Amino acid sequence: MHVTEGSQRCRLGPGLMSALGLSLGSPVLVSLLGGRSCLCTAWPRSDLAEGFLQVDLKCSSANLISHPPTHLNLDPAQLTPTPCPKLKGVKISVVVQSVDFKKHTPPRLVHELVKDMLKGVYVHRKHAINLEDFDTEIRYVVIEDINLESGHAGFITSKTGVEITGIQTVRHHRSQLQDQDTIPLGGLEEVAASLKEMLQLPLLYPDTLSSLGVSCPRGVLLVGPPGVGKTLLVRKVVGEVGASLVVVRGPEVVGSRPGESEEKLRAVFERARSAAEEGPCVLFLDELDSLCPRRSGSSAPENRLVAQLLTLMDGMNQSDRFLIVGATNRPDSLDPALRRPGRFDREVRMMT
Structure with missing residues (x-):
């Protein structure tokens, strides 16, 4: 059962409200498995039934908004009354529907729209606020920080200052959520730190470096043997x-007809360039050795594919805001031209 979208209400039995010490409209944090949670206001159910809960996910963990649950079994201990004082200021990032809106809408207009839509909302640090009920190109805002020395939640009023730290599209935001893998790396922390250092500065501060x-x-x-976790490592680091x-x-790139592979x-x-228009991007070429073997012992189609990759990498310029990571377990079988300066000239080795 659902409540009105955008109401930020949590409807529960009056007996449970009394047991939790909740009055009408009191903010309450609903904690779920996996560290997910949502912040809502307590209201009695219209049928006064106990043992049932209806929640509007207006303010919730970002991964909860993107994958809302259909059925939940909750214990009363998972509902926590949460103090929410009036906030002097918040820092947010804005998630919009399209690249065109991000490019062509004046930042001042975005700021005015967002500030008006957030007025009267209870917010929690690192939670996402669903704004789809306003029927605009602005879909969510993520609460990056709030100006409270203690506590993680507060109430936004017309006097609350709103600072926008960045604007990204829904597609870019969701890809970031998918890449935030929580699986432990199992002894690869040092390798992960090395790869992160190589990627972070060029992706986030290219103009400064230039x-x-x-x-x-x-x-x-x-470079690493099969099964050591190369793909997992890349996903983890890119998400961080x-x-x-x-x-x-x-x-996946190799085609059957002439010219199909190069196409x-x-x-x-082009996919990587399109994604890079919305924010930092990494193009991950897994099993690179099957794509670019040594040309001396390869057929003509394979030679053309190697030449095409070299041409594409050489044609990248400062406006192409993405990096390429290639993974292989057979580095000696790669064409030597791939490892010349300006191509795959940095290397990270993973050992078992």
């Missing part, structure tokens, strides 16, 4: 950096 005259790596080669990820496995490879780079 002004300092520091060359940015375009490609990073990840805050970039989106375009994943392509070498065999697919060009389309892959």
Whole structure:
């Protein structure tokens, strides 16, 4: 059962409200499995039935908004009364529907719209606020920080200052959520830190590096035996950096008709360029050895595919705001030209 969308109400039995010490409209935090939660206001059910809960997910963990549950079994201990004082200021990031809206809408207008839509909303640090009921291009805002020394929740009024730290599209936001893998790396922390260092600065501060005259790596080669966790490592690090990820496995690019493989490879780079318009992006070429073997012992179609990848990498410029990570378990079988300066000239080795 649902309540009115956008109401931020949690309807429960009056007996449970009394047991929790909740009055009408009191803010309450509903905690779910996996560290997910939502902040809502307590209201009695119209049928006064006990043992049932109706929740509007207006303010909830970002992964809860993108994957709302259909059925939940909750214990009363998972409902916590939460103090929500009036906030002097909040820092938020805005999630919009399209790239065109992000590019062509004045920041001042976005600020005015968001401030008006957030007025009267209870918010929680690191939660996302669903604004789809306003029927605009602005879909969510993520509460990055609130100006409270203690506590994680508060109430936004007309006097609350709103600072926008960034604007991203729904597609980019969802790809970031997918890449935030919580699986432990199992002893690969040092390798992960090395890869993160190589990716973070060029992705987040390319203009600063360019002004300092520091060359940015375009490609990073990840070398390790099968099953050591190369793909998991890339997903984990890219999620921590805050970039989106375009994943392509070498065999997926190889086509049957002449020229099809090169066409697919060009389309892959276009996908990465399109994603990079919305924010930092990493193009991950898994099983790179199957895509670019040594040309001396390969057939003509494979030679053309290697040449196409080299041409695409050489054609990348400063406006292409994405990096390439290639993974292989057979580095000696790669064409040597791939590892020349300006291509896969940085390397991270993973050991079992």
